Amino acid sequence: METTVVKITGMTCxxxxxxxxxxxxxxxxxxxxxxxxxxAQATIGYDAARARPAQFKTAxxxxxxxxxx
Ligand SMILES: [Cu+2]
Numbered sequence: 728m729e730t731t732v733v734k735i736t737g738m739t740c741x742x743x744x745x746x747x748x749x750x751x752x753x754x755x756x757x758x759x760x761x762x763x764x765x766x767a768q769a770t771i772g773y774d775a776a777r778a779r780p781a782q783f784k785t786a787x788x789x790x791x792x793x794x795x796x
Contacts, residue, residue: 728758729775733783735770735791743792750786754778 738744744762747769751760755763756777761770787794 728772730772730778732768732770735787736764738792739763746790747787750790751783754782754786
């Protein structure tokens, strides 16, 4: 399993955290998601054969937040 950290701008409450976690968890190949409001980041564990980091950024942005790898 690969792990990547994505910085996220725009999360203001636990609802945002839940939204981000939901969209990331829905991506095929994602095995674990830890979203921190304090650190403004998501730590994502994934199968590199099935998911690519670019997908995480897109999913976060589609959910209404800014993402930077
Ligand atoms: Cu919120």
